[in-house]
Amino acid sequence: MRRRLLLSTLAVALVAILLLGIPLGYATHRLIYEEAHQSLERETSTILGGVQLSxxxxxxxTADRxxxxxxGRYVVIRLPDETVLTAGDRFRKGTELLTDSRTAGGxxxxxxxxxxxxxxxxxxxxxxxxxxxxLGVAVTVGLAMFQARKFTLPLSDLAETADRLGSGNARPRRRRYGIPEVxxxxxxxxxxxxxxxxxxAASREFASDASHQLRTPLTALSMRLEEMIESADHPDIVREEGAAALSQAERLVAVVEQLLARARHDRTGAAEPVAVxxxxxxxxxxxxPIFRRAGxxxxxxxxxxxxxxxxPASLSQIVATLLDNSLVHGAGTVTITTKNSASSVVVEVGDEGQGVPPELERRVFERSVTGGGGTGLGLYLARSLAVVDGGRLELLQARPAVFAVFLRQAAEMHLAAEPVVVGPA
Known part of the structure; x- marks a missing residue:
């Protein structure tokens, strides 16, 4: 493209220079000869007038005067008495001359x-x-090279940017080139x-969230299936464990639907009155059973x-995350306390471990923040699920750790459903 732009600009400049230069050269050449003839005519008339006056x-x-x-002129004067006077040097033969003559009064x-x-x-x-x-051609070539570079470099840069986007490097470059279209x-x-x-980012976040969120129900489902295998000789236990495994599978389906909705940036808060x-x-x-195996x-x-x-699926996932977090990072007996505050239904989960380290206390709900042995996603996702349903997840006590889920009271739904009456009933 640079070569085509350069050649096209140079061709336009050459055509313009030729269209102007050739007529200008011809006119200048003719003007110089015309001025020489007119000057020679004036000199001849002046000399003739001077001789007549003398x-x-x-x-x-006299020829000397x-x-x-x-x-630089060769002048021949013929007087009425046939006297011939010459002034200047005679030009050699073969030299082209411009000559003018005048005759008056003999x-x-x-x-x-x-x-x-x-x-x-x-x-x-x-x-x-x-x-x-x-010089005009040289200036045109320089300007053409400058313009070609000015136009082609941004296009090459934009092509590189588009190629980077296609390869997955989606960092914006924020470059501008001073050309409005470009x-x-x-x-x-x-x-x-x-x-x-x-x-x-959403795809990576979804993959990370899915891998974390699916781990807990899959672990529980695997344990239920193991219990079923060990209790194969007891039909009642098998049915009980099968029902628990089915419940885990249904919960797993609900988790997958929540994660897919998060990937589509939908709100999954289908909040309803739930028996805590x-x-x-x-x-x-x-x-x-998992905690008993750990003593x-x-x-x-x-x-x-x-x-x-x-x-229900969100609350189940939040409680499961808190229990899993306590199993990995906590110690001793886990206590789950349910209570009713002035404006919320509260579910507290605490243990007897060393709690949250001081350096993580303010950042414990941030993504990818972990005290070791985890992915740093559980508490972040649990808080996200609570917020979607209009609740919140807080750290009430750092050492030993006590987390609390604050849920809206069911009375809020009834208040929202009641019509507002203005004026006397």
Missing amino acids: LSTGRMV IAQGYP VHVQVSHPAAEVREEALRQLLLIGSLAL DRVAEVLDRSAVRIADLL DDVVAQQVEEWR RDIRLTGEHGLIGLVS
Whole structure:
């Protein structure tokens, strides 16, 4: 492209220079010769008038005075008495001459000028015009190279940016080139890079979240299946364990749907009145065998019969995350306390371990923050699920660790459903 742009600009410049230079050279050449002829005519008329004036006043006409007044000319004067006077040097034979003659009152004057001088002057002017034309061509080539570089480098840069986007490097470059059309393309590519970066980040986040969130129900499901295999001789236990495994599978499906909704940037908060005791009891039943294998136990305390506004799958996942976090990072007995505060239904999960390190206390809910032995995603995702349903997850006590889930009370739904009456009933 650079070569085509350079050649096209040079061709346009050459055509313009030729269209102007050739007529200008011809006109200059003709003007120089015309001016030489007119100058020679004026000199001849002046000499003729001077000779006539001298003859009328009785003064002598001398060739020396005429030669001094008109150097570089060869002048021949023929007087009425047939006297011939010559002034200047006679030009050698074969030299082209410009000659003009006048006759008046018996006086004949002939003035000659070498054409070589006029030709040299015309040649100098033509060379000047040619030099200016060459200078114009050189300036045109320089400007064409500059413009070609100015246009082609941004396009090459934009092509590189597009190639980077195709290879997955979606970092916007924020470069502008001073050309409105090219800057518009660069701006569109930068916006596309931001969108691609968001999509890639969402994909990576979804993969990371899915791997973490699916681990807990899969672990519990595997344990239930192991229990079924060990209890094959006891049909009642097999049915019980099969029902628990089916519950885990249904919960696993709900987790997958939540993660897919998060990847689509949807809100998954299908909050509804949920019996907190049922969700907590189901989680305790699933996790108690795991804690017993680790030599630990789970204890339930607090109020019963509480109803909170939350998605059952979300509350199950939050409690499961807190129990898993306690299993990995905590110690001793895990205590789950349910209670009713002034505006929320609260589920607290605490253990007897060393708690959250001081350096992580303020960042424990941030993504990828972990005290070791984990992925740093569990608490981050658990808080996200709580927020979606209008609740929140907080760290009430750092050492030993006590986490609390604050759920909206079911009364809020009834208040929202009641019509507002204005004026007397």
